[in-house]
Amino acid sequence: MRSTLTLSATTTLLAALASPALAQSPPGNAQVVKTIATSAGPVTVSRVADGLERPWGIDLLPDGRALVTEKPGRLRIMARDGSLSAPLAGTPKVFNQGQGGLMDVAADPDFARNRTLYIAYAEPGENGTAGTALGRGTLGEQGVEDFRVIFRQSPKVDGGNHFGTRIAFAPDGHLFLTLGERYKFDPAQSRDNTLGKVVRLNRDGSVPKDNPFAGEGAAAGAIWSYGHRNIEAAAIDPRSGSLWIAEMGPMGGDELNRPEAGRNYGWPLVSWGKHYDGRAIPTPPTRKEFTDAVIHWTPVISPSGMVFYTGGLFRDWRGSALIGGLSAKGLVRVAIDGTGAKEVERIPLDARIRDVAQGPDDALYVITDATDGAVLRLAPVK
Template identity: 40%
Template sequence: MAQAKAEDVYRENCASCHGAEMDGGSGGALNEGIWKYGASDAEIAASISAGIPDAGMPAFEKALPAESIRALVVYIREKENAAQKSSAPKPKMLPGEPVRTEHASYIVESVVASGLETPWALAFLPDGRKLVTEKPGRLRVLDENWKLQPEAVADTPPVVVSSQGGLLDVAHAPDFEKSGWIYLSYSAPAPGDAKSSMTKISRGRIANNKWINEETIFEADPKHYTKSSVHFGSRIVFDRGHVFFSIGDRGEKDKAQDIGLPNGKIYRLLPDGKIPADNPFADRTDALAAVWSYGHRNPQGLVVDPRDHEIYETEHGPRGGDEFNRIRKGANYGWPVASFGMNYNGTPLTALTEKEGFEPPLHHWTPSIATCGLAFYNGDKFPEWKNDFFAGGLQGTVHRLRMRDGKVIEDEVVFEGMGRVRDVRCGPDGFIYVVLNNPDRIVRLVPAGAESGGKK
């Protein structure tokens, strides 16, 4: 049976009492952020399914399947968010003007204003140089003063440039000063088929602006390469002798649940690509031994909390249900069986937001922020933000998340409206760096009243 879109279900069953725009009628507004019968997703779903007979709100549990009620909650959240956004004052984001947030004020400084095309990721080398990937397939070097070398690094691996594919993340090995290894993730072409691709991880060194000594760290079996141009995942992080990286579901959601397939996983390997003996599925014949966790949709944020070595991840949900997760060995994060989102066209995806045996997100964004880039702040320039997480979104925001006792207790938009946020990094200088597309540039957040003076 074709499932109805949330918009249509709402129009036919709810609009007569709650208004076409959810701004109310006999049934009260649903977009004001004020909830008489409970504000959580579960409570709103309960209001809809059981109704509120005394107040005149009919029960819909017989008329609508559970997944349709879930999709209605997503739709209500979208309308609520849109109404709150249009009434809330926009953070002032003019370059040079202080931006005030809950705990700290900052100035936006431009560090790279031109010369980059669709920058995707930023890495700080210990010698002061920076590396930037450009999605169309170029690796760029900037000197310690952020001066961009005019020529891209030669001979980097070929990439399939598609809607979401290209040259993606870049990271240097923890022992870079000794080893010189730089790791890249990208949409590699299939052998003999330049139109099919899959996320691949390679490492190499840079000498005389050339990519040399290339080694493959991870590549999928050629049969898993696909013409799909979405959900490559791709972040790379290191922790205590291991490299972790993510691969998205490549648009084939059910594969995320199969530990024998490369889609929708976070991986853990030794820095040379070998399998660590204590990987969760190392002994299973039905699994890829490199898999560390599974049930992911499109993880494009990955960071280590250096205090306890826990790994945190952000991933894109569909329409709603972007997630912030703590990544545990061998855990299943539920996609697509459980999700807070619905399909892009408004049809329901699943009634389940959580399920026994699945690791629930620490936090989710519904509507989606299109999560991309995740940083942990352990710098010294913003003491007020010490140990907070900064999650970027392609919709143009950076969210500051504060964790206490394993729970997210604050989610604040601290940056907005300067372009699509691809990457967020805490620089070794303690400033927060934001890699933007549309327009393509890199900016940094500097404490207000303490401008760095080193503008470029």
Template identity: 55%
Template sequence: MRFQRLLLAATLGLATVLAQAQALKPVSVARGLQHPWGLAFLPDGRMLVTERPGRLRIVSPDGTLSAPVAGVPKVDARGQGGLLDVALDPEFATNRLVYLSYSEPGEGGNSTAVARGQLEGNALTNVQVIFSQQPKINSAAHFGSRLVFARDGRLFITLGDRFGQRDEAQNLANHIGKVVRIERDGRVPSDNPFVGRNDARPEIWSYGHRNVQGAALHPATGELWTHEHGPQGGDELNLTQAGRNYGWPVVTSGREYGTGFKIGEGTSKSGMEDPLRQWLPRSVAPSGMVFYTGERYPQWKGNLFIGTLREQALIRLELDGTRVVREERLLTNLRERIRDVRQGPDGWLYILTDNNDGQVLRLEH
């Protein structure tokens, strides 16, 4: 099994080298953002962009940045923590609700939380926390966290294992290393897979995750796809289904940092889900993900795009169902950490570059 995966990785790597990329022209839409993390488009064409230190900005089409939006919850902006993802309520046009994920300080340390509030001018009002990962840990790493609304209006929240708590990803009694699913007001859906079990948190959708920083709904099936960071190698792309165990840290193709020692029991085990794609032996550090459904790049319709931090590229995956048949790396000459990738209402792809002078870029041709 491991040999087959390595062969697949080598084959896909060769396809990457041989692929002929469509010429992309990154056009700067806005700059001067400090470590931008998440992006959401407003109905009027403006964008909401989070900055990891704790600011939410409204970005006009001409690139003008608003003053920081008032009402954003206090964040613990250390290490990988801070203000993270942003999403609009499916009924935003009538209720004006905006959802934010962030590292929430509290007794015991911090954890990933989600708050929502109504956008009124340049402020969030009636802000309330609708989810708070338990327990809080004294850590500055592995918060997740992407926000995705399912077709039924429920909210998926991806969470990390907090780096020093890897074994807890297998423990259903907490939110460490999980994907959770809640109603838009924070209530638990009655059909969540672990509802009614005394040994499990009812919000849990799936478990055995390391650090999930990409999530998107498949445009045809409506199913949740996620990707997560491996340790030294072993980044994964997964079809993330209800009640399933994705293995971390029992099974992984990644290795311990520094030593290269094996982690867990191997690379596959009955009762644990195999990834759809792995990156070996080098981690690409994936962040952000979108299925492309527009018309600007017609030959790429249905492809999956993934931003990368370590690899400093935009990865394009061609799919046959759930099988990856080709991989291509784009924007390698940009030499930027790509934190997020989104499809705009105009059909162009937009990316966020992760640095002290971060940008919103539109990918034209």
């Protein structure tokens, strides 16, 4: 699940993990793809499920099942044996063009009690326009019940690029939603819209009164940080409660950021990359009013999906952020120390990785970005 532990719960968890932990066996029909060498020792990569069309988001439920989205508009449940359900009823109509479609899915931190899930997707508008939307509903016997939209990116615009988006639950009860600037550049610098922003919401979609721009208007009130390009990776560090995001740069200049309330991260006025036509962009140090990235990557990794590892199977990775890489074709492991970060390892998977999650068995589950996409499970060799 994408829920975040409180700091006291995290302390208890880390103490408990000091005792030996054993890997649960992969599903019986899982196919071992390969074994790879990592800093944590040899790791088995197993194909748990396949036949998914452009899977985009995965979230593990407390009972070991998983919610998996497919970009064309389908939400499925992957059982513990790896079998996939038929597409669930009750999901929203999506704008399945370009980079748009059914994107992230996240179970509520209290899912075991309330059965609530959240879905982020590209929502069609008038005259061929679209924008990211966030809705929530209840997982019932027949599918998603009582689904309703609780937030809409504004304005809806034309084009099929840069929707974002990831959902992350903060330990204070709020949620963050990351939003791309829809490849429109300049709106990322303005607070009269929610293009190129991180927004912070109550779980019912209302705007918290302590947001940094509350009172400036409907769009500004939801904004946590701005000046972003296209954010498809986000996770909460359970030790600090801080949000971390990884966002795609233009030609070069992918970034890892720790968004802080009210900060401006500079896009499109500064970047560590260049425009696609080769034109230079001023670098962040030239404009001190903007907050610079903690890490930047050229060549790019094309980050998509992120999780902070808290389990016991990969002890050497505990506390690290694991970021899915489309261009990197694997996982990028980043060591986080308070507000600092350093890339320490690449875990090669020879596939475009769209999302990554930690299961209740402490194994890692990743989904591959392909027309015949798969769910892969990573666990130490026994």
